[in-house]
Amino acid sequence: MPDWIDVLIRGILCIVVLFMMTKLLGSKQIAQLSFFEYISGITIGSVAGEVITGLDKNISHGVIVILLFGGITYAVDFFSLKSKKFRDFAEGKSNVFIKDGKVMEDSLKKEHYTIDDLNALLRSKNVFKVADVEFAVLEQNGDLNVLLKKENQPLTPKDLNIKVGNEKEPQTVIMDGQILDNSLEQAKQTRQWLNIELEKLGVTLDNVFLGQVDSYGQLTIDVYDDKINVPSPQLQPLLMSMLKKSQADLESFALQTDAENAKKMYTKTSKKIQEAIDLLTPYLKG
Known part of the structure; x- marks a missing residue:
């Protein structure tokens, strides 16, 4: 059998074995590596390279392996776009770690995560109590996305029915x-x-x-x-302060005067300034 066919067969076998080992070890191998897992990954890759190319240092064999890995990677990406089932098999599925505030122990075991690993991932999201989490899912790339319980979510201007101005890039x-x-x-x-x-x-x-x-x-x-x-x-806070002071002064003038025309004028102007304050508040906060 020609050497290049031998290298091709060994390359395909190694890809299949490495893929199955990665699936077996779970998503933790992708993102959350310990020192041992990191060393293990390097060693496996080095051994696989030697097994594929052999020790004869034939440069054509190396080129064949590079083209093989590149072609298979392209094919996997292509078929992943065409088929969801193939995509789930090749890239994996997201896995729910916390649902309705409860830790899914079976999901942790499936991905080879301990509760310490989960707590570390939560802390990376500024979450320090599992009880604060409504839903958490481990994505295919090993990243954990977290949804806090409603009472633990930060308030937004929308929650308070406050209109805010649009921000543009500085x-x-x-x-x-x-x-x-x-x-x-x-x-x-x-x-x-x-x-x-x-x-x-x-x-x-x-x-x-x-x-x-x-x-x-x-x-x-x-x-x-x-x-x-x-x-x-201090330009924005100063301008807001001046508007509020003017509005307060007009209200005070309206209360102090006995002239009805003046009182109406002060009150009307005070209301207009208040409308301006309400309109400009999103832009002059500070």
Whole structure:
């Protein structure tokens, strides 16, 4: 039998054996490796390489193996797109570890996970109590996705019926002490505006390591000298404070005056400012 056919057969056999071993060891081999499992994986791969190519150092055999692995990988991806059953077999299925707040011990055993492994995965998701979890599933890639119980989920503005403004990506307008004109243009600002803002913060351009403009047109910077305390931007909180003060003053004026026309004017204006405050709150929080 020709050598290249022998290498081809050995390659296919090794792929099948390695695949079955990986399926047997579970998803833990993919993502959550211990030191022993890591060493074991390297050793198995090295041994498989030697078994496939042999020890004759024939470069053509190595090329055959590379093409074989590449072709099989492509074929698996192709058939995975065409068939869900094949995809489940080749890539595995997600496995539920916690359901309705209860740990699925059989699922843990199937994937060779201990309760310590589960707790470690939960801690990586900032969850420190199993009792806080409603549902947790181990994905095919070994990552654990967690759904907290409703009472343990953080509140969102939607839960409180609060409208919030849309956020856009910040524009980096200064990098390594250099102004990026394209980003500054996308932020709809000018160099003159940037120089004024830097002057307000008490820093010079050559001392700025990074400068960004957010979607509200506010500049934040990071300087080279970490000993310099850069004041936080106060434009938005200050504007909100001024609006609230004006609204409160108008209410006070309405209560103090005896003139009906003036009282109505103060009350009406106060309501308009309150409407403006409600409208601008999502944009001027801070």
